[in-house]
Amino acid sequence: MSSEVKLQDWSKPAAIAIPKGGFDPATAQKGRYGPIFPKTPACYGFSIVAKVIPGREDAFYEHAKNIENTIATQPDALAVLKLHYLRWLLFPIKGETYFMYQGIFDTDFDKYTEDAVALFGATGLKTVFENLEGFPKNWQTNPEAFIKFVRDHQCPSFLEYGEYPYVSADEIKKALKLKAAFSDMLDQMQ
Amino acid sequence: MLEFDDIQHILLTRAPALTGRYEFLSFREAAAGRAWLSAIKEKVHSVAAMRDNVEGDMRWVTVAFTWNGLRALGLDEASLATFPEEFRQGMVARAETLGDTGANAPEHWYGGVASPDLHAIAILFARDATEHARCVSEHEKLVAACPGVELLSVLDVEAIPPFDYAHDHFGYRDRLSQPVIEDSGEDPTPGSGAPLKAGEFILGYPDEYGVIADRPQPEMLARNGSYMAYRRLQEHVGKFRDFLRQHGNTAEEQELIAAKLMGRWRSGAPLVLSPDKDDPVLGADMQRNNDFNYKEMDPHGYAVPLGSHARRMNPRDTAANMNRRRMIRRGATYGPYLPDGAPDDGADRGIAAFVICGSLIRQFEFAQNVWANDKNFHELENERDPIIGNHDGTMEFKIPSRPIRKKIVGLPAFTTVRGGAYFFLPGLKALSYLASLNREDGVNASVG
Numbered sequence: 001m002s003s004e005v006k007l008q009d010w011s012k013p014a015a016i017a018i019p020k021g022g023f024d025p026a027t028a029q030k031g032r033y034g035p036i037f038p039k040t041p042a043c044y045g046f047s048i049v050a051k052v053i054p055g056r057e058d059a060f061y062e063h064a065k066n067i068e069n070t071i072a073t074q075p076d077a078l079a080v081l082k083l084h085y086l087r088w089l090l091f092p093i094k095g096e097t098y099f100m101y102q103g104i105f106d107t108d109f110d111k112y113t114e115d116a117v118a119l120f121g122a123t124g125l126k127t128v129f130e131n132l133e134g135f136p137k138n139w140q141t142n143p144e145a146f147i148k149f150v151r152d153h154q155c156p157s158f159l160e161y162g163e164y165p166y167v168s169a170d171e172i173k174k175a176l177k178l179k180a181a182f183s184d185m186l187d188q189m190q
Numbered sequence: 191m192l193e194f195d196d197i198q199h200i201l202l203t204r205a206p207a208l209t210g211r212y213e214f215l216s217f218r219e220a221a222a223g224r225a226w227l228s229a230i231k232e233k234v235h236s237v238a239a240m241r242d243n244v245e246g247d248m249r250w251v252t253v254a255f256t257w258n259g260l261r262a263l264g265l266d267e268a269s270l271a272t273f274p275e276e277f278r279q280g281m282v283a284r285a286e287t288l289g290d291t292g293a294n295a296p297e298h299w300y301g302g303v304a305s306p307d308l309h310a311i312a313i314l315f316a317r318d319a320t321e322h323a324r325c326v327s328e329h330e331k332l333v334a335a336c337p338g339v340e341l342l343s344v345l346d347v348e349a350i351p352p353f354d355y356a357h358d359h360f361g362y363r364d365r366l367s368q369p370v371i372e373d374s375g376e377d378p379t380p381g382s383g384a385p386l387k388a389g390e391f392i393l394g395y396p397d398e399y400g401v402i403a404d405r406p407q408p409e410m411l412a413r414n415g416s417y418m419a420y421r422r423l424q425e426h427v428g429k430f431r432d433f434l435r436q437h438g439n440t441a442e443e444q445e446l447i448a449a450k451l452m453g454r455w456r457s458g459a460p461l462v463l464s465p466d467k468d469d470p471v472l473g474a475d476m477q478r479n480n481d482f483n484y485k486e487m488d489p490h491g492y493a494v495p496l497g498s499h500a501r502r503m504n505p506r507d508t509a510a511n512m513n514r515r516r517m518i519r520r521g522a523t524y525g526p527y528l529p530d531g532a533p534d535d536g537a538d539r540g541i542a543a544f545v546i547c548g549s550l551i552r553q554f555e556f557a558q559n560v561w562a563n564d565k566n567f568h569e570l571e572n573e574r575d576p577i578i579g580n581h582d583g584t585m586e587f588k589i590p591s592r593p594i595r596k597k598i599v600g601l602p603a604f605t606t607v608r609g610g611a612y613f614f615l616p617g618l619k620a621l622s623y624l625a626s627l628n629r630e631d632g633v634n635a636s637v638g
């Protein structure tokens with residue numbers, strides 16, 4: 001994958017139509033827990049969609065406050081995932097509430113599944129997942145059941161676009177650091 | 191407390207053996223397989239038995255089974271279904287995930303180990319050649335006495351000169367870094383981190399998350415057991431030495447290239463502690479040779495390249511959840527020693543190793559899939575583990591250095607996978623349980 005990725009030019013916006021199911025069964029790499037969802041111009045990502053147990057919506061708003069506080073006190077709490085963005089949303093379908101958790105990041109989620117799951121635990125996400133229908137009650141003693149839930153509720157994109165495709169968060173941060181150092185240097189030379 | 195009298199010795203101890211043999215077996219009939227097991231289990235050392243007489247004993251035996259082997263012994267389907275999926279599928283089915291493609295693919299493996307007929311392994315470690323020969327002939331008699339048990343192949347393993355320290359055919363000192371299990375009676379050497387919870391390696395005990403695995407069933411089959419990934423890797427010594435010569439003009443430069451590939455000098459001295467020149471005294475000193483980390487001491491890889499073998503296989507403080515990814519390594523070298531300066535004779539030589547862990551998918555498979563073969567590990571781009579990654583000659587190896595890094599392109603494959611399998615390593619009581627299954631039709635005996 002990465003050798004192809006390297007050929008991609010960050011200065012040229014790119015879009016990719018993704019086959020039904022999220023990958024091409026003929027070419028998809030086999031990961032430890034199943035086929036690997038490929039990297040796109042919008043990096044790696046997941047979109048987990050599940051139905052909220054009726055009446056439990058408030059737990060999600062509480063969770064939002066918790067995450068806000070966690071990140072404020074511990075800015076690197078989610079560093080492991082090499083994230084760009086996370087979005088949490090609740091939306092109604094026919095009077096019922098659904099939850100969507102969308103992440104865009106540079107780690108290949110399929111490869112680092114256990115690390116991500118551990119992080120979900122550390123940041124209280126597992127507890128919030130207990131408010132979703134079908135979430136395994138024994139997730140604490142059976143981490144693989146948690147992994148299966150996440151994979152079963154992953155709803156892959158069929159189209160993804162990147163304005164600066166394939167660029168990692170690290171590279172962006174490096175570029176910004178370099179820019180800052182450079183303008184610093186120019187200041188020093190005045 | 192760990193049940194030392196029930197855990198097979200290989201999990202916690204290393205036999206003081208210079209020679210050994212792996213025998214790969216197939217059971218054509220369940221009763222024959224159980225007869226063989228009933229006899230050989232008497233020869234298997236527990237940890238306690240091993241520790242009792244490590245000076246006096248001459249040989250140490252380990253037995254373990256593939257999933258197909260457990261079925262061939264007559265274990266019932268309900269129990270078979272409780273084993274983790276990757277173990278049920280077996281190493282061959284996991285080839286793509288493990289990087290066993292191209293020249294490393296199971297279709298090229300030796301000795302019938304890729305066949306579904308592989309059911310069991312008997313591992314012999316012997317103190318010397320005489321004992322080796324005696325045990326081989328004893329086992330030959332046992333197999334002959336159990337018609338229906340077939341020997342698929344054997345692999346003789348042997349230490350190579352110089353014999354005063356463990357090393358592989360490339361010349362790297364090995365057995366320096368090993369996880370230590372809590373309550374095992376062993377103390378970690380400085381820098382090795384705190385002892386790990388037994389459940390990371392031994393079934394039936396809490397792991398680092400405090401969880402006791404509830405598989406496989408019945409519980410008495412799982413208790414004190416473990417999983418073992420077998421890897422036979424041929425080492426292309428001539429190619430390796432040519433490579434060092436090609437990239438180093440002097441003997442010192444060649445040693446440095448070898449050290450950069452591994453993360454340690456061939457003497458064992460860690461590059462983090464001795465970045466510019468070899469220090470054999472440090473390499474041999476177990477109180478000092480593992481006492482380093484990466485995040486604080488070498489964040490950019492100026493000493494140890496991010497892509498070197500040891501840094502990939504144990505990124506220490508630069509990986510998340512490191513305690514969930516540790517592996518116990520056992521094994522030996524096989525094939526003739528190639529003296530320094532001798533041209534490669536094309537002989538098959540390498541290492542035949544066992545990676546022991548409580549979860550193959552989380553520990554061994556993660557190491558193979560991500561650490562060894564993810565081309566973008568640590569954002570390295572187009573690199574794989576220089577020693578055990580899958581190589582087709584198109585990968586790179588980058589050596590960070592000031593003012594600019596050195597980039598080696600077209601890294602050759604120094605090793606080729608020649609065999610592999612997933613084994614379940616039962617405790618001693620579980621061996622007895624398996625030996626006493628008494629039905630041919632896949633329904634269990636009343637035992638347990």
Ligand code: HEM
Nearest residue numbers: 358362363364365366367421423500503504541557578605
């Ligand atoms: C031809 C094949 C291999 C060779 C020549 C080799 C050689 C070495 C050597 C010389 C070391 C450093 C000594 C030490 O830290 O104890 C080492 C470390 C290690 N190797 Fe390998 N190895 C091979 C295959 C593997 C495989 C297949 C695995 C597992 C998938 C593995 C996992 C490790 C681990 C976990 C360490 C310890 C790193 C640390 O804790 O710092 N190796 N290897």
